[in-house]
Amino acid sequence: MSKEEVLGRVREALSVPSHPQVRALAGDGIRNPREARKFMPPGGDTFEERFANFSRLGEKLKVEIHLVPTLSAATDAVLELSKSCGWKKVASHHQPLTDVAVPGLAPEVIWMEDQPGTTALESCDAGISGCEALIAQTGSVLVTSKGSGGRALSVLPPHHVVLATRDQLLPDMLSGYDLLREKYGKNLPSFISFITGASRTGDIERILVLGAHGPKRLTVILIES
Amino acid sequence: MTTPLTQFKSDTKESTVDFDHRKWMQTALKGYENTRGGVEETFGDFDQAKRTGAAIKWEAIENLDTLLEEMTQNLEARGTKICWAGNGAEAVDYILRVAEDCDAKKVIKSKCMTTEEIHLNPAMQKAGMEVVESDLGEFIVQLRGEDPFHFVFPAMHLKRNKISKVFEEKIGSEPSNDPEELCMIARSYMRTKYCEADIGISGANFGVAETGMISITENEGNARLTTSLPKVHIAVMGIEKVIPKLDDLSIMLPLLGTAGAGQWLTGYNSMIGGPRQEGEVDGPEEFHLVLVDNHRTRLLADPEQRDALRCIRCGACLNVCPIFKNIGGHSYGTTYQGPIGSVITPHLRGLQPYKHLSYSSSLCGACSETCPVKIDLHHHLMRNRRDAVVEKGGTMERFAMRQFSKVMARPKLYRSCEGLMRLGEKCWRPLKGKKADPLKAWTQTRELHPPAPKSFHKQWKEKQQGKS
Ligand code: SF4
Numbered sequence: 001m002s003k004e005e006v007l008g009r010v011r012e013a014l015s016v017p018s019h020p021q022v023r024a025l026a027g028d029g030i031r032n033p034r035e036a037r038k039f040m041p042p043g044g045d046t047f048e049e050r051f052a053n054f055s056r057l058g059e060k061l062k063v064e065i066h067l068v069p070t071l072s073a074a075t076d077a078v079l080e081l082s083k084s085c086g087w088k089k090v091a092s093h094h095q096p097l098t099d100v101a102v103p104g105l106a107p108e109v110i111w112m113e114d115q116p117g118t119t120a121l122e123s124c125d126a127g128i129s130g131c132e133a134l135i136a137q138t139g140s141v142l143v144t145s146k147g148s149g150g151r152a153l154s155v156l157p158p159h160h161v162v163l164a165t166r167d168q169l170l171p172d173m174l175s176g177y178d179l180l181r182e183k184y185g186k187n188l189p190s191f192i193s194f195i196t197g198a199s200r201t202g203d204i205e206r207i208l209v210l211g212a213h214g215p216k217r218l219t220v221i222l223i224e225s
Numbered sequence: 226m227t228t229p230l231t232q233f234k235s236d237t238k239e240s241t242v243d244f245d246h247r248k249w250m251q252t253a254l255k256g257y258e259n260t261r262g263g264v265e266e267t268f269g270d271f272d273q274a275k276r277t278g279a280a281i282k283w284e285a286i287e288n289l290d291t292l293l294e295e296m297t298q299n300l301e302a303r304g305t306k307i308c309w310a311g312n313g314a315e316a317v318d319y320i321l322r323v324a325e326d327c328d329a330k331k332v333i334k335s336k337c338m339t340t341e342e343i344h345l346n347p348a349m350q351k352a353g354m355e356v357v358e359s360d361l362g363e364f365i366v367q368l369r370g371e372d373p374f375h376f377v378f379p380a381m382h383l384k385r386n387k388i389s390k391v392f393e394e395k396i397g398s399e400p401s402n403d404p405e406e407l408c409m410i411a412r413s414y415m416r417t418k419y420c421e422a423d424i425g426i427s428g429a430n431f432g433v434a435e436t437g438m439i440s441i442t443e444n445e446g447n448a449r450l451t452t453s454l455p456k457v458h459i460a461v462m463g464i465e466k467v468i469p470k471l472d473d474l475s476i477m478l479p480l481l482g483t484a485g486a487g488q489w490l491t492g493y494n495s496m497i498g499g500p501r502q503e504g505e506v507d508g509p510e511e512f513h514l515v516l517v518d519n520h521r522t523r524l525l526a527d528p529e530q531r532d533a534l535r536c537i538r539c540g541a542c543l544n545v546c547p548i549f550k551n552i553g554g555h556s557y558g559t560t561y562q563g564p565i566g567s568v569i570t571p572h573l574r575g576l577q578p579y580k581h582l583s584y585s586s587s588l589c590g591a592c593s594e595t596c597p598v599k600i601d602l603h604h605h606l607m608r609n610r611r612d613a614v615v616e617k618g619g620t621m622e623r624f625a626m627r628q629f630s631k632v633m634a635r636p637k638l639y640r641s642c643e644g645l646m647r648l649g650e651k652c653w654r655p656l657k658g659k660k661a662d663p664l665k666a667w668t669q670t671r672e673l674h675p676p677a678p679k680s681f682h683k684q685w686k687e688k689q690q691g692k693s
Contacts, residue, residue, distance in 0.1 A: 001309055001315060006310075006311060006464070006516070007290050007293065007294065009311075009522040010289050010293070010522055013523075013526035013531075014289065014525065016528045017528060022530075022601070025599065026280070026283040028276060029273065029276025029278070029280040030276070030280070031280045031281065031284065032472075033277065033470075033472040033473055033475050034472065036273070036277045036476055038269060039273040040274065041267045118420050118454050119420060122416065122420060138489065140490060145502070145508055146502075146505060149506060150505060150506040150508065151453035151507055152454060156450065156454075172475065173475040173478070177474075188436060189502070189505065190497060190498050190501060190502045190512075191453075191495065192495065193449065193495035194494040195492070195493060196491065196492055197492055199444070199446035200444050200445070200492055201362075201408060201444060202378075202444075203361040203380055203381075204380070204404040205384060205404060206256055206378075209404055209405045209408040211408075211409075211412065212408055213361075214445065214446020214492075214493070215446070
C-alpha cells in the first residue's frame with residue numbers, strides 16, 4: 001500500500017468520533033510531562049542530592065561508581081582497574097577526558113575514530129567512553145552516537161567504563177532531553193541511549209544474571225572538578 | 226478440523242490439570258507483583274503517572290494520521306526508508322526485497338512481537354536465510370520450535386533443565402544446572418551471530434513524531450547490538466506506537482519499566498533516528514522502518530474500543546490475570562496472550578473465530594486496574610461478547626435467555642421452579658461428573674454447593690412474621 005492509502009484508512013477510522021464514555025476515561029490526566037514532574041521521583045536540586053540519588057539507584061543495579069577529585073585521580077582509577085582486571089586491549093574514542101585517561105592504559109588501545117571494525121572491538125576487554133550526561137532520577141548514563149564513540153563501543157566489550165564530570169550529573173530525563181536539544185538542535189545523533197545498569201536478563205526462572213549480551217560490568221567515574 | 230476454539234479447549238484441558246505448572250506460574254508471577262509494588266512506591270503518585278501516560282497515548286491515537294506523517298517526514302529527512310504495509314504480507318514482501326537487494330544470508334533479530342504477528346521468520350527461512358532470535362527468552366523458544374508463552378517473558382514456562390536440554394540438542398553445549406552458565410552459553414553463541422549478520426531486525430516500543438525516532442526498550446543489550454553491528458537495520462512497528470513528543474518518553478519509559486517487569490527503568494532505552502550520520506564512527510548504512518497496519522485501523526474505527534490501541538505491550542495484564550495464571554500463554558493460540566490479546570485478537574483476526582477468548586475471563590477487572598495506560602480491558606471483553614451475540618447469536622442461547630427472563634419476572638412461577646430445582650439437584654447428585662451427567666464438562670472439576678435448606682425468600686418471610 002502507499003502512504004496515502006494507509007493514512008486514508010486511518011483518517012476514515014478516525015472520522016467516527018470516540019464514544020463519550022471512552023473519552024471520559026481517557027483524558028483526565030495531566031498531559032504535559034513537565035507538569036507531571038511533581039509526581040515522578042525527584043532527581044535532586046543540588047549536586048549532593050543528585051549524587052545521593054544516582055549512587056543509591058546505581059548500587060541497586062550493581063553499577064560501580066567512583067567519585068574522584070580530579071582528572072588525574074580518574075586516570076589513576078582507570079589504570080588501577082586495568083591492572084586488577086588484567087586488560088590487554090581496550091577501545092575508546094577521542095574526547096577531552098578519554099584523551100587524557102586512556103593512552104597507555106593497556107598494551108593495546110584502539111580508537112573508534114580509526115574504524116577498527118567489529119571483530120577488533122569484540123576482542124577488547126573494556127570500552128572506555130565519555131557520555132552526554134548522567135541522570136540522577138534514574139541512575140542512568142546518557143550516551144549518543146556522536147558524543148560517546150558511536151553505537152557499539154558502549155555495548156560490545158564486556159566492561160563499559162564511563163568518564164563524566166560534575167556538571168554532567170543532571171536531575172532527570174527531561175533535563176537530559178533539554179541538553180541534547182541545546183547541543184545538537186535539529187541535528188540529533190542517530191542513536192541515543194539511556195543505559196541503566198549493566199546488561200542483564202531474568203529470562204531463566206526469573207533469576208537475575210548480569211552480562212546477558214552487553215557488558216557484564218558498568219563502571220562510572222565521576223570527576224568532581 | 227481444528228478451529229481456534231477446539232485448539233483452545235484441548236489446550237486448556239491439558240494445562241489446567243497440570244498443577245505443578247500452575248503453581249510454578251503463580252509463584253513466578255507473585256514475585257513480579259512484589260517487585261512491581263516496591264517500584265510503584267518510588268513514584269510521587271503512581272496513579273497520576275498512569276493517567277498522564279493514558280492522556281499521552283490517547284492524544285496520539287486521536288491524531289494518528291498527522292503524527293505518522295510528522296514522524297516519517299523527520300525520519301526520511303535523515304535517510305530512513307519507510308514502508309507502509311497495509312497487512313502482514315506486504316510487510317514481509319518488503320523485508321524480503323530489502324534482504325534480496327543486499328544479498329543477505331544471515332539475519333539477527335531482537336524481540337519484536339509485530340514480526341511474530343506477520344509470521345516473518347518462516348518466510349525468511351523459506352527464502353533461504355538463517356534467522357536467529359537474540360533475546361534470550363525468544364532464542365530458547367525458537368530452538369524449541371515453540372511460540373512465545375508470554376509476550377514479555379517468552380520462556381517463563383520453562384525450567385532450567387529443559388533449557389539445558391534444548392541447548393544440548395540444538396547448539397551442542399554441555400549440560401548445566403546453573404542459570405548463569407546457561408546465559409553465558411547463549412551469550413557466546415550469539416556473539417558470532419551478531420558479527421556475521423547481514424541484517425538486524427528489531428521492533429519498536431514507541432515512535433516519536435517530533436524528532437523522528439523509534440525507541441526500543443530492553444535489558445539484555447541484544448537490541449543495541451542488533452541495531453549497531455549489521456550493515457542494514459530494519460525496524461518493524463505497528464502504526465499505533467507513535468507518540469507526539471520526545472518529552473513524553475520521560476513518562477512512558479518509566480511506566481513501561483515499572484508495569485512490565487517491576488523495574489523503575491529498563492536497562493537500555495535507546496532511540497534511533499536514522500542510519501549512520503555524517504561524523505559518526507559506526508552504525509548501519511541503511512535503516513528501514515516498516516509501519517504495519519494489519520487491521521489496526523479496524524480497531525481504530527471502533528469508537529468504543531479504540532482506546533485498546535493505547536497498549537504499550539508491557540504484559541502487566543497477563544501477569545495479574547487469573548485465567549492466564551491457570552491456562553498459560555500457549556492455550557490462547559494468539560500472538561498476544563492474556564486480557565489484551567482477548568480484546569484485540571477478535572479485531573485483528575475476526576470476531577467469530579476468537580470470541581471464546583472474551584468469555585474466558587472472570588471479569589474480575591484486575592487487568593484494567595493494573596494497566597499503566599488505563600485501558601478499560603474487562604469492559605472491552607464484555608463489549609466483544611455483546612458484539613459477538615449481536616452479530617450472530619445462538620438460537621438456543623436466545624431461547625434460554627427469554628425463558629429465564631420470563632421466569633424471573635413472575636414470582637409465582639419462580640417459586641415453583643425453585644422447588645423443581647431442589648428436586649432436580651437431589652436426583653442429579655449421584656450422577657455428578659459421571660458419564661451420564663449432562664453437565665459433565667463443567668462438574669467434573671468443580672464442586673456445586675447444594676442449595677440452602679430454606680430459600681432466602683422463605684427465611685425473610687419467617688423473620689418478618691417472627692417480628693410482628
Ligand atoms: S493492555 Fe495495558 S496492561 Fe496489558 S499489556 Fe497493554 S499496556 Fe500493559
